[in-house]
Amino acid sequence: MRNRGKFKYFHLKTAIALCKQADTGLCYIIRITAKQPGVSIVAGDLNAKKFRSQMKSCGNAARAVLEAVFGGRRPADRALSGFFRENRQLGSRDRQFISESVYALLRGWGVLRKFLPEERRAGLESGEIRIGRVELDALIFAALYLEGTNLQQAGVLAAELGIPWPKPEPDAASPYLARAAALAAVFGSSATFRDSDLVPEWVLPLLPPDFPADRFLADLRRRPPMWLRLQTRDRDRLAAELQSCGLALRRHPRIANAFAVENPKVNLYTLDSFRRGEFEVQDLASQCIGLAAAPKPGERWLDACAGAGGKTLELADLMERTGTVVACDVRSYKLDDLRIRARRAGFPNIVTREWDGKPFKGKQAGGYDGVLVDAPCSCSGVWRRNPDGRWTLKPEDVEEAAALQQRILEAASTAVRSGGLLIYATCSLFPRENGGVVDAFLASHEEFAFEPFEHPLTGEPCGGMLQVRSFDGDCDSMFVARLRRKEAES
Structure with a gap:
């Protein structure tokens, strides 16, 4: 017998056995190393050796991402990109499976963490990633099963680990919670589960009282589709070209330039149409910001927190490549990506400048027809896409963000x-x-007032503020307010 983490291996030729560890509630999973009749290690074209190698890489990636997220509060996507750079031998299928597994682990973390002993859970969430290989593989299996994706690989992994396939209660009101309960039965856990496990307990009280939390939590279980914003008037031609590359596209019924990619199996950044700057990857909710701004051709606009420039490009496109969009950011290096994207698409009306975050003076003061402040924030609206943010954000971070937003908006x-x-x-x-930020701003700036506009996704009137929610369009969630400065008295 040899011990690895909390899981024990035995050389047996009998059936799979489970035994409960009384002091922690975590089960020992006993693996049969002899060949089991009727159990195949082959999933599609994935043989045993290849699958084990893939799982080893997947475990290493998960460990690196958990350490980055919980230990360094670094974004999961950057940590995963760094892992792939260091492991260039991994093929596209390996990378896809690893990405999907790691993100399933992060999306379901609020449930999965309940399968761990308290001391192990506390250690992981403080950045001490001391978890055995087999225990981590079991969590990955649970994540895939819970999410209902990659079930073929999950089945092979269960066979490798000696885990019986969980049997959820049929016709359950919540299939997701039924799968969680079935996993608990397999792992010998007495834990109970709620939809609210998908976020820290402090989150829901900070949402509006009438916010449909059930729909929000349901969306957090799955990643939103990739949305494209087409930057060409010949949309039908480009859509046909993208479909010929194997992409399944879904056009938004109201926003002509917005297309959802249902199966992003193709590397979009290698396509000729991308190199020609004919489309950008931009979430539907993000596209709503530019549409709410509705800049007119020939105007002069300022994007005060441009970052990589997704909304800058949208403003410039809505202005039909006329006028000027000045893109600023206190982090000047962030504008490098925007310069590349603007050159690729051939936008002649984009200018980049560094901004120190202070009020504008001289010619810049009062010099713009419109100013967009896409302020740094908690990013709670993109937790579907970046689930790690749910587990690293703290309540005090929200207060700090609001104070910063107030200063940026004022300036x-x-x-x-x-x-x-x-x-x-x-x-x-x-x-x-x-x-809260907008109301505080208006209380001290009587020269500004709300200006109504239409909800870009529905056409319904808005009174000057709009919260785009994930379930409004299978997208991220974003907030936008439109304020008009009163005309100066002559």
Whole structure:
């Protein structure tokens, strides 16, 4: 017998056995190393040796990402990209399986963590990733089973680990919670589960009282589709070209340039149409910000927190490549990506400048028809896409973000001309960062007032503020407010 983590291996030729560890509630999973009749290790074209190698890489990636997220509060996508750079021998299928497994682990973490002993859970969430290989593989299996994706690989992994296939209660009101309960039965856990396990317990009280939390939590179980914004008037031709590359596209019924990619199996960044700058990857909710701003051709706009420039490009495109969009950011290196993207698409009306975050003076003060403030925030609205953010954000971070947003909005508003527009946006769901910031700004700036606009996804009137929710369009969640500066008295 040899011990690895909390799981014990025995050389047996009998049936799979499970025994409960009384002091922690975590089960020992006993693996049969002899060949089991009727159990095949082959999944599709994946043989035993290949599968074990893939799982080893998957476990190493998961360990690296958990350490980055919980130990360093670094984004999971960057950690995973770094892992892939260091392991260039991994093929596209390996990378896809590893990515899907790691993100399933992060999406279901609120449930999966209940299968761990308290001390192990506390260690992991403080960045001490001391977890055995087999125990980590079992968590990955549970994540795949819980999410209902890659079930073929999950079945092979269960056979490798000696885990009986969980049997959820049929016709359960919540299939997701039924799968969680079935996993608990297999692991010998007495844990109970709720939909609210998908976020830290402090999150829901910070949402609006009438917020449909059930729909929000349901969306958190799955990743949203990839959305494209087409930057060409010949949309039908480009859509046909993308479909000929094997992409399944779904056009948004109201937003002509917005297309969802249902099966992003193709590397979009290698396509000729991408190199020609004919489309950008931009979530549908993000596209709503530019549509709420509705800049006119020939105007002069400022994107005060441009970052990599997704919304800058959208503004420039909506202006039909006329006028000027000045993109600023206090982190000047962030603008490098925007310059590349603008050159690729041939936008002549984009200018980049560094901004120190202070009020505008001289020619810049009051010099713009419109100013967009896409403020840094808690990013709670993109937790479907970046599930690691749920587990690293703290309540005090929301307060700190709101204070920063207030300062940025105050400073950027000085660039709006008389009669011009001020657009405030976040990718947050918390009113403290959204309406709370705008209301505080308006209380001390009587020269600005809400300006109604149409909901880009529905056409319904908005009174000047809009919260786009994930279930409004199978997308991220974003907030936007449209303010008009009163005309100066002559």
